Amino acid sequence: MKGSKGKGTSRVSKEALKPVxxxxxGKRKAVVKADKGIKRPTKKDLKAKKDPxxxxxxxxxxxxxxxxxxxxxxxxxxNVKAVSAVGKAGGEKWKSLSHAEKAPYEAKAAKRKAExxxxxxxxxxxxxxxxxxxxxxxxxxxxNDEDEASEEEHQxxxxxxxxxxxxxx
Numbered sequence: 069m070k071g072s073k074g075k076g077t078s079r080v081s082k083e084a085l086k087p088v089x090x091x092x093x094g095k096r097k098a099v100v101k102a103d104k105g106i107k108r109p110t111k112k113d114l115k116a117k118k119d120p121x122x123x124x125x126x127x128x129x130x131x132x133x134x135x136x137x138x139x140x141x142x143x144x145x146x147n148v149k150a151v152s153a154v155g156k157a158g159g160e161k162w163k164s165l166s167h168a169e170k171a172p173y174e175a176k177a178a179k180r181k182a183e184x185x186x187x188x189x190x191x192x193x194x195x196x197x198x199x200x201x202x203x204x205x206x207x208x209x210x211x212n213d214e215d216e217a218s219e220e221e222h223q224x225x226x227x228x229x230x231x232x233x234x235x236x237x
Contacts, residue, residue: 126180
């Protein structure tokens with residue numbers, strides 16, 4: 069097989085590769101164009117929306133340190149404008165700090181985390197109570213619908229009994 073391009077290639081006729089329309093043999097199928105009025109949901113659309121009332125997560129000890137370090141670094145290097153330079157310098161400084169030097173930043177971060185957890189518990193309870201209220205409203209309306217439906221059934225039964233009594237007379 070001199071003319072083959074690779075191992076295992078088999079000879080297939082061009083006719084076998086063409087999609088065939090049932091009515092017209094040898095013709096390619098027409099491409100069906102999508103309706104432009106219909107919009108398919110994107111990943112962004114399917115993603116859950118963020119609640120603007122939800123508390124923000126607290127910064128870690130490093131970021132608490134970086135808040136103070138950034139002010140100091142800008143004062144010492146006023147001509148450096150790159151954010152990456154501040155971040156790199158802060159990272160190097162953080163690595164060089166001892167455990168005792170990191171302790172106050174870790175304490176501040178722990179305090180902020182405790183406040184965050186308190187806010188989240190309040191947020192979750194408020195969210196749960198809102199969901200319960202919505203559910204209770206829905207269930208009340210369902211109960212009312214059932215009550216109305218059962219009253220109608222009872223009236224229909226009473227009417228039928230009255231009709232039966234009249235026929236018996």
